[in-house]
Amino acid sequence: MSFKKQENQMIEVCTRLLTEGEVDVVIGFSSDQLGGCAIPSFIRKPLDVKDLKWDDTCTPNLAKYVIERKEKVAIIAKPCDARALVMYQIENQIDRNHVYIIGMECPGMKLSDGTPAPGCQECTVRTPPIFDILIEADKIQTFEVSELSSNRENSKTSFVESSMEWELEDRLKRFQDEMQKCILCFSCRQACYGCYCKTCFIERDVPNWLPQDLDISTKMMFHLGRAMHLAGRCVECGACERVCPSGVKIRYLIQELTDLCHEQYGYRAGMDMNETPAMATFSLGDREIGFLGGDQNES
Amino acid sequence: MxxxxxxxxxxxxxxxxxxxxxxxxxxxxxxxxxxxxxxxxxxxxxxxxxxxxxxxxxxxxxxxxxxxxxxxxxxxxxxxxxxxxxxxxxxxxxxxxxxxxxxxxxxxxxxxxxxxxxxxxxxxxxxxxxxxxxxxxxxxxxxxxxxxxxxxxxxxxxxxxxxxxxxxxxxxxxxxxxxxxxxxxxxxxxxxxxxxxSRPTDETPRLLEIDAEENVVFNQVDWDRIAERCLGCGICTYLCPTCHCFAFKDVKEKDLSVRYRVWDSCMYPKFTLHASGHNPRSTKKERFRQRVMHKYVYIKQNQGYTACTGCGRCIRSCPAGMNIKTVVSEIMEVLDE
Structure with missing residues (x-):
């Protein structure tokens, strides 16, 4: 029931914003008409607001539709969408005055087959860190954070499978097995909030980072390159894995980096507008543990 | 037989x-x-x-x-x-x-x-x-x-x-x-x-087909709005049974230069990028329009077939919920008016 209650409030707010001309467009979710997950929707007339919906299938991350937009927008923001918006503001991609954030408390989303969407099960953020108006969920619907943390630990264990303790060859094999499935359609990149470069490193001609053939090293280079670019920036929305048509489970790479960043530098992306991202600051005491395991300051 | x-x-x-x-x-x-x-x-x-x-x-x-x-x-x-x-x-x-x-x-x-x-x-x-x-x-x-x-x-x-x-x-x-x-x-x-x-037994619905001049479809349809949701990945073209665009890539392998043909996709920004730097399909609007026009207008003009068989793969796999069936229905409605 709680979704319905939130939906009604959301519709009320959106109608007001459009009627009073406070925004030009509302970016939200609507039905895909096929019984699958909700799809992104762009509402410009108060009469169309009724098409908006809020339920447990609102999986898409909408933040990416906000950048490069000249109109004033309102966006229905789950915690992960809102974290992406925080990052956009830190990275100077949006004008906060032109974005009205309708924050939605979120209990986690599901895929069309009823299973939790990638990232949702272990997500510990249930309230958007930034909003202009917050639409709360009933207490019944929200998880206890302690329960979530243990979820996260479990899921991380099964996910990363303590891969750091694996032999190097096994780690490589696991990675290559995933890479074998990739068809290089770049949907993970296109769906990712963090991938907004005008020209992606793989599309640059000089130097030719990625020969456009399908050799497995090409795929490895693309995914490793993307992981490195997202180190300390991932907002854990799970879009990369959710949109992959081939079921490539690649989030574990970025999750490892995200956890590393949190453990080492106490930084989680998109939680605080005034915090400098881990990769944008440096102090001599920083530990340099990374992909290669090198750590000069470890005693 | x-x-x-x-x-x-x-x-x-x-x-x-x-x-x-x-x-x-x-x-x-x-x-x-x-x-x-x-x-x-x-x-x-x-x-x-x-x-x-x-x-x-x-x-x-x-x-x-x-x-x-x-x-x-x-x-x-x-x-x-x-x-x-x-x-x-x-x-x-x-x-x-x-x-x-x-x-x-x-x-x-x-x-x-x-x-x-x-x-x-x-x-x-x-x-x-x-x-x-x-x-x-x-x-x-x-x-x-x-x-x-x-x-x-x-x-x-x-x-x-x-x-x-x-x-x-x-x-x-x-x-x-x-x-x-x-x-x-x-x-x-x-x-x-x-x-x-072997004829379909169900009631045959109206055929999804575009019968109009190229320029009419090109100009009278609100492509900006239709393409708004598109994220610009290439899933639809890679899973499509009729998409067939490709690129060449010459790769140096030891003493040889090897020419590969690889799939390409009209949804990618580099697909029509000219050497001059000009790109006639610079945004997702032009790119999505090309995909629909190619399937429903150009191939039909040139080969006599509409290059969409209704398999629904692009619809099911699209991360943004783009739906070529509803897009073409909308275009047909616009043209009917």
């Missing part, structure tokens, strides 16, 4: 005998996804009504094709990596798509030698489809999901057995020298009206 029947239980056995000397490709599960793949162990093969998430076009038109090598003395070696292949269990939507690929790559003024060679060496065994998945709209594209003759052999589902229809000489050659009695093939006489019964 004799009408023969084979028990459903013995189909794998039959394929095993037919498959000698051929690479057998059929639907099989791979990490929870049904795909067309080379079958090494018959237990892997899945005979079902489920449509594999990728189309079988990659066996005629691979995502990466090694075409030729150049050496330092000016020598050129043309490469041919095709193998004799049986592609089994292809549904009518994917079979009808072969018409488009053939029209473009093998029947026009120029023939694509690599495609033609693969086509000659490949035998398609078709099967009917009984379940519509969400997003399927073959009926609205005028395709009969129970039958297609765009294959070499078609297995018609008759309940407990398949009726084997041999359509081409290539299909016939497959059965030559095979002791059919071993498989208890029975001669069955079917009623005269078989052909009619």
């Amino acid at each position: 004799s009408l023969e029947a084979i028990s459903k239980k013995r189909i794998k056995e039959l394929l095993e005998s037919l498959g000698e000397g051929y690479k057998l490709v059929a639907p099989a599960w791979e990490d929870g996804k049904l795909v067309f793949k080379e079958i090494k162990n018959m237990d892997e093969m899945v005979i079902s009504h489920e449509l594999p998430y990728k189309s079988p076009k990659e066996f005629l038109f691979p995502q990466l094709e090694r075409m030729m090598c150049f050496d330092t003395t000016g020598g050129v070696t043309v490469e041919d990596q095709s193998e004799k292949t049986i592609v089994f269990g292809v549904k009518p939507c994917d079979l009808e798509a072969l018409k488009v690929l053939k029209a473009v790559l093998a029947q026009g003024k120029f023939h694509d030698a690599w495609f033609v060679t693969r086509m000659e060496k490949t035998i398609f065994i078709g099967m009917g489809c009984s379940s519509e998945k969400p997003g399927c709209f073959c009926a609205q594209r005028g395709i009969n999901r129970k039958y297609s003759s765009t294959c070499d052999v078609f297995l018609r589902d008759m309940g407990d057995h398949y009726k084997v229809e041999i359509i081409t000489d290539k299909g016939r050659s497959l059965f030559n020298g095979l002791d059919l009695k071993k498989f208890k093939f029975e001669e069955v006489s079917y009623p005269e009206n078989m052909a009619q019964s």
Whole structure:
């Protein structure tokens, strides 16, 4: 029931914003008409607001539709969408005055087959860190954070499978097995909030980072390159894995980096507008543990 | 053409005998996804009504094709990596798509030698489809999901057995020298009206088709709004059974320069990027418009087919919920006005 209650409030707010001309467009979710997950929707007339919906299938991350937009927008923001918006503001991609954030408390989303969407099960953020108006969920619907943390630990264990303790060859094999499935359609990149470069490193001609053939090293280079670019920036929305048509489970790479960043530098992306991202600051005491395991300051 | 029947239980056995000397490709599960793949162990093969998430076009038109090598003395070696292949269990939507690929790559003024060679060496065994998945709209594209003759052999589902229809000489050659009695093939006489019964039984809805001047569709449709949701990945083009755009890539390998052909996608910004830096399709609006226009207008003008079979793959896999069926319906409404 709680979704319905939130939906009604959301519709009320959106109608007001459009009627009073406070925004030009509302970016939200609507039905895909096929019984699958909700799809992104762009509402410009108060009469169309009724098409908006809020339920447990609102999986898409909408933040990416906000950048490069000249109109004033309102966006229905789950915690992960809102974290992406925080990052956009830190990275100077949006004008906060032109974005009205309708924050939605979120209990986690599901895929069309009823299973939790990638990232949702272990997500510990249930309230958007930034909003202009917050639409709360009933207490019944929200998880206890302690329960979530243990979820996260479990899921991380099964996910990363303590891969750091694996032999190097096994780690490589696991990675290559995933890479074998990739068809290089770049949907993970296109769906990712963090991938907004005008020209992606793989599309640059000089130097030719990625020969456009399908050799497995090409795929490895693309995914490793993307992981490195997202180190300390991932907002854990799970879009990369959710949109992959081939079921490539690649989030574990970025999750490892995200956890590393949190453990080492106490930084989680998109939680605080005034915090400098881990990769944008440096102090001599920083530990340099990374992909290669090198750590000069470890005693 | 004799009408023969084979028990459903013995189909794998039959394929095993037919498959000698051929690479057998059929639907099989791979990490929870049904795909067309080379079958090494018959237990892997899945005979079902489920449509594999990728189309079988990659066996005629691979995502990466090694075409030729150049050496330092000016020598050129043309490469041919095709193998004799049986592609089994292809549904009518994917079979009808072969018409488009053939029209473009093998029947026009120029023939694509690599495609033609693969086509000659490949035998398609078709099967009917009984379940519509969400997003399927073959009926609205005028395709009969129970039958297609765009294959070499078609297995018609008759309940407990398949009726084997041999359509081409290539299909016939497959059965030559095979002791059919071993498989208890029975001669069955079917009623005269078989052909009619293959017509779609459901009410035929209005065909999804665009009949209008190119410029009208180009200019009168609000492409900005239609393309707003698109994220610009290439899933739709890679999973589509009729998409066939490609690029060349010359790669240096030791002393050779090797020319590869790779799939390309009209959804990517670099697809039409000119050497001058100008890009006539600079935003997703122009790119999505191109995809719809190519499928529903240009190929129809040039080859006589609409290059969409209603398989619904692009709809089911789109991360942003783009739906070519509703887009074309909307365009038809705009044109009706």
